[in-house]
Amino acid sequence: MSEREKIDILTERVLSRFKGREIDPKEVSKRLKLLIHEFKVPEEEAVRTVTNYLLKELDVSREEIVTESPIKSISEINRAGEWVSVKAKVMQLWDTDSPNLSQVGLAGDPTGIIKFVIWAKSRKPEVKEGKSYLFKNVVTDSFRGRMQINVNRNSDIIELDEDIGLPPREMELIGALVAIQQNSGFIQRCKLCNRVLKKGVCAVHGKVDGYDDLRIKGVIDDGVSYYEVILNQENIEKLTGIGIEEARRIASEKLDREFVLEELRKKLLGYYFRISGSKGSRYFLVREIEFLSPNVVEDADKILSETEKLMEEI
Amino acid sequence: MDILKREIARRVFAYELSRSNYATAESGERSPKYILTPTGVKCNRVFMVGVLLEKEEVSPDSNFWRIRVSDPTGVITGFVGRYQPEALESLLEIEPPEIVSIVAKLNLFQGETRNFLSIRPESINISDRKNRDFWVIETAKRTLERVKRMKEDGEDDIKLALDIYNPNPKEYLEIVRKAVEAVREEAEAFAKGEEVEAKAEPVGVIEEVETEETEEELKDKVEKEKVEELKLDSFEFDEFEFEEEEWDLSDILDEE
Numbered sequence: 001m002s003e004r005e006k007i008d009i010l011t012e013r014v015l016s017r018f019k020g021r022e023i024d025p026k027e028v029s030k031r032l033k034l035l036i037h038e039f040k041v042p043e044e045e046a047v048r049t050v051t052n053y054l055l056k057e058l059d060v061s062r063e064e065i066v067t068e069s070p071i072k073s074i075s076e077i078n079r080a081g082e083w084v085s086v087k088a089k090v091m092q093l094w095d096t097d098s099p100n101l102s103q104v105g106l107a108g109d110p111t112g113i114i115k116f117v118i119w120a121k122s123r124k125p126e127v128k129e130g131k132s133y134l135f136k137n138v139v140t141d142s143f144r145g146r147m148q149i150n151v152n153r154n155s156d157i158i159e160l161d162e163d164i165g166l167p168p169r170e171m172e173l174i175g176a177l178v179a180i181q182q183n184s185g186f187i188q189r190c191k192l193c194n195r196v197l198k199k200g201v202c203a204v205h206g207k208v209d210g211y212d213d214l215r216i217k218g219v220i221d222d223g224v225s226y227y228e229v230i231l232n233q234e235n236i237e238k239l240t241g242i243g244i245e246e247a248r249r250i251a252s253e254k255l256d257r258e259f260v261l262e263e264l265r266k267k268l269l270g271y272y273f274r275i276s277g278s279k280g281s282r283y284f285l286v287r288e289i290e291f292l293s294p295n296v297v298e299d300a301d302k303i304l305s306e307t308e309k310l311m312e313e314i
Numbered sequence: 315m316d317i318l319k320r321e322i323a324r325r326v327f328a329y330e331l332s333r334s335n336y337a338t339a340e341s342g343e344r345s346p347k348y349i350l351t352p353t354g355v356k357c358n359r360v361f362m363v364g365v366l367l368e369k370e371e372v373s374p375d376s377n378f379w380r381i382r383v384s385d386p387t388g389v390i391t392g393f394v395g396r397y398q399p400e401a402l403e404s405l406l407e408i409e410p411p412e413i414v415s416i417v418a419k420l421n422l423f424q425g426e427t428r429n430f431l432s433i434r435p436e437s438i439n440i441s442d443r444k445n446r447d448f449w450v451i452e453t454a455k456r457t458l459e460r461v462k463r464m465k466e467d468g469e470d471d472i473k474l475a476l477d478i479y480n481p482n483p484k485e486y487l488e489i490v491r492k493a494v495e496a497v498r499e500e501a502e503a504f505a506k507g508e509e510v511e512a513k514a515e516p517v518g519v520i521e522e523v524e525t526e527e528t529e530e531e532l533k534d535k536v537e538k539e540k541v542e543e544l545k546l547d548s549f550e551f552d553e554f555e556f557e558e559e560e561w562d563l564s565d566i567l568d569e570e
Binding site: 176178179219221222223224225226265266269270271272292293294296297299300301303304306307310311313314 | 501
């Protein structure tokens with residue numbers, strides 16, 4: 001896209017909010033160009049600045065102008081700093097102790113789940129768990145690598161009559177365990193807070209007594225996407241036959257706790273699994289996991305007949 | 315703080331991988347390198363389950379190993395050194411030939427006359443036949459999906475791959491067929507073996523011994539077939555292999 005086209009598109013965006021009012025497009029373009037090219041202001045800020053200037057110039061209030069951000073589904077939200085509208089159901093409200101925040105929680109639609117933040121300054125009526133809303137003109141943001149939506153003064157929250165569906169709770173995955181991450185294996189946890197101890201030290205409580213646990217933080221990959229999973233003691237014992245007792249035996253025999261992880265790695269890494277569970281915001285929560293036992297002949301026949309078909313088509 | 319997205323481990327047959335010689339232009343200093351394959355998938359990482367055919371220390375006591383890994387379609391060369399500690403540790407314990415699963419990064423060595431793609435395993439683990447069979451099935455599926463998309467107009471990566479490699483879709487369909495037929499036959503033979511065993515169980519002791527034998531024989535036969543198949547592979551696809559001696563490996567070693 002050329003610089004000129006970009007300015008034209010941004011000009012059009014500014015003008016679209018002032019429908020029915022006489023504004024010289026050249027004046028808008030000139031101001032945008034100055035801000036973007038001369039002063040190197042980010043595009044979004046330039047648009048906002050010119051819009052604010054026009055509001056003042058025409059003496060209209062923000063409420064009077066058209067503010068229609070495009071309606072997006074949650075899975076489409078992947079860039080920070082965009083104005084969007086989202087139809088979603090409030091799934092969870094979290095406790096907030098900050099006076100700047102009115103409400104924080106999770107909202108979902110059939111494509112995904114996203115965190116929302118309603119700032120106290122926005123002065124919006126409170127939302128309720130289980131109800132569906134149109135979050136109009138909210139701003140996308142990225143916090144610690146996760147997307148969220150922020151409700152500000154210019155946003156609207158409109159309660160909907162329809163019930164917005166949520167992503168399917170139970171999913172089935174088939175994929176290979178391609179990596180086992182740090183803090184996996186025969187670990188020790190803090191007796192006070194259950195955090196994993198590093199060299200007998202808890203990040204919060206310092207040097208404490210720990211208790212033994214088995215867990216694996218891993219990555220399941222199906223060649224199209226990947227899922228981070230956590231396997232607990234029960235999952236691990238079912239798959240490998242190594243439970244807490246066996247892990248203790250191995251560790252004391254080899255005088256090394258790391259050896260347990262080595263054993264687990266040999267039994268699990270690079271194997272295919274069938275997993276059912278639900279997708280959380282970062283981890284896939286495993287309900288059941290088993291080694292995949294594929295029906296190779298059946299799968300092979302399907303592929304062979306499809307290959308035949310494609311051969312003829314090409 | 316942005317959490318970096320993990321690179322997905324792509325599924326590509328050795329045949330296709332060994333013909334990939336195009337690295338995408340880097341847009342930023344820290345942007346990952348991708349290898350574009352003939353059917354148009356950009357890979358930074360691959361996952362494969364195949365047979366470790368050979369391992370050989372590049373020079374004595376260098377602790378830098380060259381490995382050759384085969385699937386039913388061809389062979390790919392890999393290098394494992396001290397920068398892949400996990401893979402190195404496992405490799406030292408594995409004696410080829412052995413079915414292994416490998417998660418690897420790709421490395422394109424750009425020579426004066428031609429490019430040479432090798433894999434850099436992050437992890438290697440002994441695997442089994444069942445797992446290998448499913449990998450072939452899964453990789454066949456992914457390859458078919460890509461061949462289908464070659465016919466449609468659209469994705470930039472596929473267009474670019476068409477420009478660079480001008481691949482013949484039939485060639486890749488042939489590869490899929492060959493690979494799938496190979497595992498299908500073997501799986502069928504195994505399934506029959508299990509059936510015989512199941513039927514024989516309630517019968518007398520003598521017969522049990524007999525079935526054990528037949529099962530043993532069957533396994534033996536399948537193993538032999540596997541070896542035959544491998545031999546066949548290296549013959550059929552040898553025309554594309556490099557004479558390793560031709561290569562001045564110091565380049566690769568230096569790069570480490």
